[in-house]
Amino acid sequence: MDNFSRKFTQWQMEMVESIGASGGLGIMWKKNSAAFTFQTKIQNWMAGKVRALSLNLEFIIINVYGPIPTDKKRLVWQEIEHFLNNQDEKHIIIGGDFNTILYSTDKSGGIKTIRQPQRDFANWINKNNLLEIRTEMGFHTWNNRRIGFSNIAEIIGRFFLKGDLTDLKKELKTTVLPWSGSDHYLMLLELMGEAKQTACPFKFEMMWFTHEYFLPNIHKWWKDNVFEGSKMYCIVSKLKEVKHKLLDWNKKKFKHVFEEKSRIEKGLETINNVVMQNRMTCETYEAEKKLLCEYEGIMAREEIYWKLKSRETWLEDGDRNTRFFHNSVKMKRAANKITHIINDSDQIIMDQNLIAKDGTKYFENILNKALLNNIPKLITKGDNQMLNSKITHEEVKMALAQFQGDKAPGPNGFPAGFFRNVGIS
Template sequence: MKITSWNVRGLSAPDKKCLVKHFLSIHTLDVLLLQETKLGGDKTRQFINSCSKWDGLFQDAIGIASGLGVVWNQVNVEVLPIASHENWMACEIKGIGTNFHFPIFNVYGPTKTEEKLKVWREIIVPASLVEKDKAIIVGDFNALLDVDEKEGGLRKCSKVMEDLRDFIEYNKLIDIIPKNGKFTWTNRRLNFFKISERLDRFFARDWWLTGDLLLVTCIIPQCGSDHLPISLSIGKETHKKRSYFKFLSMWWCDPGFKEKLKVWWLEGDTFMGTPSFRFVKRLQSLKHKIKAWNKSSFKNIFSEKLRIKEELEALNQKVMLAGMNKEEFLLENNLKEEYNEVLKREEVFWRDKSRELWISEGNRNTKFFHASSKARRIHNKINAIKDENGH
């Protein structure tokens, strides 16, 4: 499930409505939480009616300020209202066809310092809420947790920071840090006058850390507001099998690889300790150097094969239309040499992977190597275990 929060700074202008509808169309979202819609009455329903397959709930703006909204994809989720206030609204999100459901609070923090604490106290997760342990609180809080969440301008600790930290501690909340950035708001100025802050965030109750669910947030680059949207992805945590370092025989195809190994081995003799400790550290150093060289210099054989093939095809098209000159003749020969070298590396790679070492080099049986590698993987897979009675 994917939930996105965005302070749109007004949704009444036609171009802003078009921008938000375009945002819904290009991003795979289940729920979009909006702050500062500055809409009310029939205008909110008119906006929802103009969005196909989407439904919504709105908290009307007071005057030309505030306003909250929840928009959801009717195909994937159902959203039910719980409670609302001028600065927050609570809903229950249910996955269609699943038992997965949880409450969510959409928050727009007031700009005035004296009003912030009042709002924090109002949106304390109520004990009467059935699924209170699963609560997620999200939105534009208009507040920082510490001075590191601000760049530019005057940076100092404040009572608001303390109040927000107390709010987090009291409600047993986890601050989910975005994986691709920090700041969600900027004043759109340059140089000395530029100020960036992390005002928008997702909080989740500590229940989300006890199971196998994985919460990941990221900031979405988007124009149209001085706030950037932030997205929360909820999915199952996958435990990747550890990948071990394996020496590939195709590296010997590089004529300078043997000399590089000697140099890297000597460069690793900088550790102090027992001989066995130094030996292990030199092996680790050698492994890192080989992996870096393989990535930067030896390159990926499959992408290289595709690149050379595309360049040869493009050159042939050009020759078909205008003939071949000396420069193109040399280029074609060089590409063919590169292509043959890549094919040789690919053959050795699949030979290593398939473990069919009795096939002699030079036959270029890459289809056989690939097939035998897959067959071995299927053969090694355990589909079931029988008991002593054969069941």
């Protein structure tokens, strides 16, 4: 510790000493960039509150080194869970070497079996509503550095988020750094500003189904627009017209979800102030009742909105999961963002326009005519006849029934749920 202080004068550190060659934890922070308040320090984990001075942002960070024995792992998960249950901080980041995989796909080589430690770890994550911050670059975080069939690589290092990102206006990104000599890979967690929003294409919103006049309007617009030509041309043309009608209806009638939510919350706050000063009257009671009814409806719409964007499918209807869906969207946006690429000349490109240009060029080169000519013909004559046969209504209904209604929409912006629930033809 003294050697560290002498070498890194602008840095401070809290640490848990290792036992021999095993364990050891440390949290470092730069004096002029962050302030750290130590809270808990145990053999396998430590926690403290960090305040980023330039951002005026506070969060709790928990550094973990998971023990090998199963019973000790359970004890560590219980200790951290008890700590989490006693925290009021909005943003909590948990990271480190958990010494266990989560899924069988987290392991390359060796025996891929989900054992009790993995089940305990998964249950602990779900119970504490932890959201994993997926890696943008890199995959395995540990490699035994052996060759051939003896090589084993695993994901045992992770970052998790507990809390609400809605007011953070930032994105979290995790990167597995290049090998540095150890069998463990270093992981970098970055707090990034949100990307500038570009013009977005039309996307159908499943929350529109909650409006009482939505379905009657859709059927009316569909019948009012008549086109001549092939059936496919007529369907595509009608969908375009319905799309324009929907955008106009959404703006004038359905209204912006978040603006409506803000309006209702301000109205409830005003009524609450009046009641505190002058007590409840029949007028304020009825006004509050009406706003609370509207608020329940707007909250249901908001949850549907974020659920569709997050593409999470395992949660059941019931409790409000809006915050989880919103955080999930932000995590996916961070994971899907391409900040840089390395081209064929080993140059790092960070400009978004150059990334798009180089990516287009790359795929044009590999998807050339010569490549397509070398693809073997696997479709038999019978398969070809079946594929070219006339599509029946029953086949279309069966295909729609097999789709999950709120998954990613097609190129026209309409998901399968639109056609399944509207029933137009």
